Amino acid sequence: MERVPILKIGDVLLVSIQVDLQDQTVLALQEDLADRIVRTGAHGVIIDITAVDIVDSFIGRTFATIASMSRLMDSETVVVGMRPAVAITLVELGLSLGGVRTALDLEEGMRLLGAGAPGARAPAADHS
Amino acid sequence: MTDGAAETRITDLLRSWREPVLDRWVELAFDAVGGRVTERELRTELSELYELVERAFGDDGAAMGELRATLAELSRGRARNGFSPSETAVGVFALKQALYERIRTTRDQRAYNDLIDFTSFVDELGLATFETYAATREQVIADQSEQLLELSTPVVKLWDGILGVPLVGTLDSARTQVVMETLLEALVDTGSRFAVIDITGVAAVDTEVAQHLMKTVMAARLMGTQCVISGIRPQIAQTIVTLGIEFGDIATKATLADALKYALDRSGVRVTGGPED
Numbered sequence: 001m002e003r004v005p006i007l008k009i010g011d012v013l014l015v016s017i018q019v020d021l022q023d024q025t026v027l028a029l030q031e032d033l034a035d036r037i038v039r040t041g042a043h044g045v046i047i048d049i050t051a052v053d054i055v056d057s058f059i060g061r062t063f064a065t066i067a068s069m070s071r072l073m074d075s076e077t078v079v080v081g082m083r084p085a086v087a088i089t090l091v092e093l094g095l096s097l098g099g100v101r102t103a104l105d106l107e108e109g110m111r112l113l114g115a116g117a118p119g120a121r122a123p124a125a126d127h128s
Numbered sequence: 129m130t131d132g133a134a135e136t137r138i139t140d141l142l143r144s145w146r147e148p149v150l151d152r153w154v155e156l157a158f159d160a161v162g163g164r165v166t167e168r169e170l171r172t173e174l175s176e177l178y179e180l181v182e183r184a185f186g187d188d189g190a191a192m193g194e195l196r197a198t199l200a201e202l203s204r205g206r207a208r209n210g211f212s213p214s215e216t217a218v219g220v221f222a223l224k225q226a227l228y229e230r231i232r233t234t235r236d237q238r239a240y241n242d243l244i245d246f247t248s249f250v251d252e253l254g255l256a257t258f259e260t261y262a263a264t265r266e267q268v269i270a271d272q273s274e275q276l277l278e279l280s281t282p283v284v285k286l287w288d289g290i291l292g293v294p295l296v297g298t299l300d301s302a303r304t305q306v307v308m309e310t311l312l313e314a315l316v317d318t319g320s321r322f323a324v325i326d327i328t329g330v331a332a333v334d335t336e337v338a339q340h341l342m343k344t345v346m347a348a349r350l351m352g353t354q355c356v357i358s359g360i361r362p363q364i365a366q367t368i369v370t371l372g373i374e375f376g377d378i379a380t381k382a383t384l385a386d387a388l389k390y391a392l393d394r395s396g397v398r399v400t401g402g403p404e405d
Contacts, residue, residue, distance in 0.1 A: 080352065084312030087347040096346045103352035104319050 004029045006036050012044040012113055013037065013075075014106075018051050026062045033066060037073045044113035045070050048106055050081030060095040067100040076101065080109035138242045139186040141231070142178075149226045150178050156222035161215055173202060174219075181223065185249055196256060203257040207264035216261055217254045224250050281307045283314040290322045290391045291315065292384070296329030304340035308347055315353050322391035323348055326384045328359030338373040345378050354394070356380070358387035 001024050007014040013036055015029065033045060047063065049055070067077035080103045090097065103109040142149070154171050161170070180198060183191035199220070206216040224247050231239045281303065286292040293311055297303075311323060325344065330337065345355040358381040360368070368375070381387040392399060 079350075082351045084309060084316060084347075084351070087312060087350040088308060090350055091343045091347045097350060101352075102350055104315065104321065105352075108319075108321070108352060 001025065001028065003032070006032055008036075008040055008042065009110075011042055012046060012110065013040065013042045014046050014048065016048040016051075021052060021055070021059050023058055026059050030062060030066050030069070034069060034073070037070055037075050042075055045075055045077045046106065046109045046113070047077065047079045048081050048109075049079060049086070050083070050105075052086065053083065055086050055090060057093045057095060060090050060093065060097060064095075064097050064100055067097075071099070076113055078103050078109040078112050080104070080106050137238055138246045139182060141239060142182045142185070142227070145227075145230055146178070146182075149223075149230055150175055152226035152229060153178070153223050156225060157219040160218040160222065161211065164209070164211070170219075177202075177220075178223075181250075181253075185246065195253070199253055199257055200260040203260035204264045206257075207261045208268070213258055213261045216257050220254045220257055221250065277303060277306055281310050283310050285318060285320075286324065286388055287392060287395075287397070289318075289320045289395055290324065290388065291318065291320045292324045292326060292388075294326045294329065294384075298331055299337045299340050301340065304344060308344045311344065312347060312351060315348060315351055321353055321395060323353050323355045324384060324387040324391060325355055325357050326359040326387070327357060327364075328361070328384070330359075330364075333364045333367055333373075335371055335373060338368065338371075338375075342375070342378070354379070354391075356387040356390055358382070358384045 001022070002019050004015055004017055004019065004025060006029075007016070013033065015033065019025065036042070037045065045066070047066070063077075063079055070077050078101045079097070082102065101112060103112050150171075154167065154174055157174060158165075158167050158170055177195070177198060180191055180195040184195045203216055207213075227246065228243060231243060282294065284292045284294070291311070291314055293307065295307065299307075314320070315323065325341065327333070327341070333341075341357065345357070348355045356379045357375070360380055360382065379387075379390060381390055389399070
């Protein structure tokens, strides 16, 4: 079974999904993430699904589970780079992923978590 | 085509009376179209048809196919140029009268009997023009509604990172789908964090329309964009409340200007200057 790598950038864990998602893969990811969050004390998790074409209801729900799980461990989850087709599918399935924050791309997601891309301008102080 | 002899009789007559019958046909058909086609054009069309009818009625299979194709072409052209279906069909039916008038002068009993067969043959052709006419008009209508769909769903850029979607008309599932797809594609292309959906031009909001709006907003949110709905008129606000529709935590504003201001504030753009300065 394929495992999705989890990368650590500063305070944030980055999961970039490049494979076709199977139920088992997502469940393994959920476990791995929980471990890593506790081990690293990360404050944010970014799940990048730019390369994902198909998301079914189970995977959608697992994202929501991952989000609430990491919130319990004081870590914010952002799903970034969802494709239009995937968004439409999820809405048609009646999944709104409540509780999961979303962003257009990775950079935006990093900004949401207050991390900022390395070398980029300082986190925007817009939302004072 | 049951009786070989009968067909031959009419086919012979058609051949030998070609000029007078064709003349009379053109004359009758010309009256029917009311001068919107020149007599010369009509004569060219009809003489081609006449020849094909002559061959097709003589049991020539290939000619029959060709005749149908020519008729369909003629009928399509008429439909596009705004002729009524009866004007088109009467032009074809006139052939019966032209031939009948000719046969009456001869008092040829056999020809009279054969005329019945020929009449039903021409009727069939007339009906075929009707069908083509209807199909062509359907096609025109389908094309138009498709164009309308494209026309009515523009996505405009209001500011850096702020898109505007002015909706006009009625929202049904097909249109919502188009709006949703266009908006989401535009979000990806422009990387916008805000989208203002303006429903000033939407005639009425019922539960279904609200449902469609919610879906669009949800899909945009999944991609990381916040939607603001603007242009909710007093009557529509009343309807929405009366129907008990919940917009949840979706930001709604009275006018497009308010929505733009809200989005600008949220994206950290400060508008300076103004009447008080």
